[in-house]
Amino acid sequence: MITKVVAAQEFKARRNTLAQQLSPNSIALVSTSAVRYRNSDVEYPYRADSYFHYLTGFNEPEAILLIETFEPDQPYDYTLFCRERNHDEEIWNGYRAGLEGAVQKYFADQSYLIDNFDEQCGARLLGKSNIYLYLGHDDAFEQRVLDILQQASGESSVTPLPLNPILDEMRLFKSKFEIECMKKAAAITAKAHTHAMQAAYNGVMEYELAAELHYQFNKNGCEPAYGTIVAGGKNACVLHYVENKQPIATNDLVLIDAGCEYQYYASDISRTFPVSGQFSAEQRALYQLVLDAEYAAIDAVQVGASFIAPHDATVQILTRGLVELGLLKGNVDELIQSQAYTKFYMHGTSHWLGLDVHDVGAYKIDGAYRNFEAGMVLTIEPGLYIAKDEPSVAEKWRGIGIRIEDNIFVTVDGPEVLTAAVVKDIDAIESLMKNKNT
Numbered sequence: 001m002i003t004k005v006v007a008a009q010e011f012k013a014r015r016n017t018l019a020q021q022l023s024p025n026s027i028a029l030v031s032t033s034a035v036r037y038r039n040s041d042v043e044y045p046y047r048a049d050s051y052f053h054y055l056t057g058f059n060e061p062e063a064i065l066l067i068e069t070f071e072p073d074q075p076y077d078y079t080l081f082c083r084e085r086n087h088d089e090e091i092w093n094g095y096r097a098g099l100e101g102a103v104q105k106y107f108a109d110q111s112y113l114i115d116n117f118d119e120q121c122g123a124r125l126l127g128k129s130n131i132y133l134y135l136g137h138d139d140a141f142e143q144r145v146l147d148i149l150q151q152a153s154g155e156s157s158v159t160p161l162p163l164n165p166i167l168d169e170m171r172l173f174k175s176k177f178e179i180e181c182m183k184k185a186a187a188i189t190a191k192a193h194t195h196a197m198q199a200a201y202n203g204v205m206e207y208e209l210a211a212e213l214h215y216q217f218n219k220n221g222c223e224p225a226y227g228t229i230v231a232g233g234k235n236a237c238v239l240h241y242v243e244n245k246q247p248i249a250t251n252d253l254v255l256i257d258a259g260c261e262y263q264y265y266a267s268d269i270s271r272t273f274p275v276s277g278q279f280s281a282e283q284r285a286l287y288q289l290v291l292d293a294e295y296a297a298i299d300a301v302q303v304g305a306s307f308i309a310p311h312d313a314t315v316q317i318l319t320r321g322l323v324e325l326g327l328l329k330g331n332v333d334e335l336i337q338s339q340a341y342t343k344f345y346m347h348g349t350s351h352w353l354g355l356d357v358h359d360v361g362a363y364k365i366d367g368a369y370r371n372f373e374a375g376m377v378l379t380i381e382p383g384l385y386i387a388k389d390e391p392s393v394a395e396k397w398r399g400i401g402i403r404i405e406d407n408i409f410v411t412v413d414g415p416e417v418l419t420a421a422v423v424k425d426i427d428a429i430e431s432l433m434k435n436k437n438t
Contacts, residue, residue, distance in 0.1 A: 222262050
């Protein structure tokens with residue numbers, strides 16, 4: 001069960017792991033996200049930086065984490081810089097933890113006003129062997145820290161060490177707590193997709209189905225993890241279609257790519273189904289081809305297998321199927337070698353999933369694709385996209401876009417599909433659509 005106590009222990013364990021990987025007599029600094037404005041005085045809903053949240057659980061703007069190590073046999077020190085409580089500000093903009101809350105609720109060893117960061121940081125940086133920053137993430141903050149050090153010490157050239165490889169590798173392997181969060185996100189998203197399928201009808205507007213999804217997300221205390229895609233007919237051939245403003249015609253497929261974020265953890269599901277409730281012959285043929293590729297790709301997610309194995313399996317099945325259907329012509333191996341399939345399948349099959357929908361973590365080590373290890377979570381998402389104006393295929397295939405996507409937890413016992421609760425087999429989809437009003 002996910003409780004505040006469990007969450008607090010989780011954040012502390014992460015800080016412990018990070019501190020153990022820092023060199024002695026060093027300081028690591030991570031800043032959180034700034035408030036961002038949609039227009040004029042209208043702010044976007046605030047979301048803390050993923051790295052900062054990963055280490056603190058602290059979800060207010062204007063905050064900085066400082067972890068300081070000493071000699072090898074000494075405990076590290078954890079400091080939070082944040083805003084103090086302010087009665088008038090809190091009336092307008094919501095409650096703050098304040099300095100006291102940073103210690104009592106977020107278990108910092110001490111806390112200081114964010115306005116005093118430069119002074120406090122300068123004093124603590126002096127004499128340290130190394131400074132660790134998440135490089136390339138916040139250029140302004142990096143420069144601020146370097147300026148503070150120069151002013152404090154008079155040194156004009158300091159090269160910080162990157163936190164990137166340490167934190168990215170930590171985030172790649174999910175704990176029991178994280179998997180619980182991701183399973184919850186997957187369950188909520190699966191239910192939302194099912195509701196959207198059941199809400200579909202001939203002529204439905206794309207935004208109506210998006211509203212069904214968002215209602216289920218919000219009802220369960222979640223927000224969309226990314227821009228929801230509801231693409232009817234030819235719009236499904238636009239990979240990042242987010243306008244969601246068109247009516248879906250009677251004989252069209254609709255591709256929905258949507259996921260919620262629960263406790264900062266993302267889900268990412270794609271399903272494609274006929275609004276009418278019945279696949280046409282061409283839709284059925286292409287859909288089954290994508291589904292076969294997805295099943296093969298999921299089976300390829302095995303501990304010790306290469307990260308590229310699911311993509312290779314996908315490409316093999318899709319290319320062979322496209323030749324059998326007459327959309328590609330030639331030898332399958334030669335078509336794969338020349339990447340002829342990219343006319344209809346132009347993206348990768350997988351990406352890491354976690355605090356970010358395209359989560360961090362290296363895909364290659366020393367130039368070679370890494371192997372799967374237990375604890376990783378990734379997507380499997382093959383697709384086919386036959387553009388409306390594609391001249392190389394018969395008209396009956398044109399304007400069909402299909403993607404099927406699930407979230408996979410890598411275990412020693414094989415791949416665990418976290419998103420299996422939403423149907424994807426043809427008969428199951430047609431049955432759901434047929435019985436949606438019964």
